[in-house]
Amino acid sequence: MKKITVIYWSGTGNTQKMADAVAQGVAETGVDVKVLPVDKASKDDVLNADAVAFGCPAMGDEVLEETEMEPFIKALEGEDLSTIPLVLFGSYDWGDGQWMREWVARMNAQGAKLVEEGLITQNTPDKSILVKCREIGVKLASATV
Template structure:
């Protein structure tokens, strides 16, 4: 099974989560700006993006990327994760709804969120999430 872990991180919190997810999946994490593959060639994707603004996906790189692949993820295993500083996780619930509406199999429930810097427990959950998508 071909798996990719793709993320955007502004503070390093979601990057730490991405690295733990990638470790669990047995792959390397790649920043969305450096991803040059075709998601159609992957069986599973773990996508990471923090909450930005009014609880939304980062809009200069990640949102355009995700919008561009939404039509290509039907039938794929998708895990989503990210960090936040405030709010209640609305961005993750909305993102999970988009993943399911696109016909993907959402792995790990409604997405994995972490308040600010992930602690050891959060990183362990990230590794576990990675192991579920490989």
């Protein structure tokens, strides 16, 4: 049975809404999906999954959240992510998406198999973004075939 993990950090719930919508898209395809806040996730939740979605808002000065998400992503450096289809998403406010561009570049440099450019939204995701999140979930599920 295929399984997909959605791992996210969210301080005020915006990225969490995106995570739930990505998971909903996966679930609609019949693929098993687990949604985990990053403090409840382990490396095995990534390495044993058929595909993974990571969500994190822009924090600090255009960086990943530094106490939980950044160490989690850092710990995956050196792991072979080339066989695990991956998507990145997250919310921001006043910036221009720099944190996501850098996150995408970082994962690409590590040989990750991104199935889509990072999906970003300013503050609370509106209906159209939630639809995109669901579509990304569907795409991620089909990328595991």
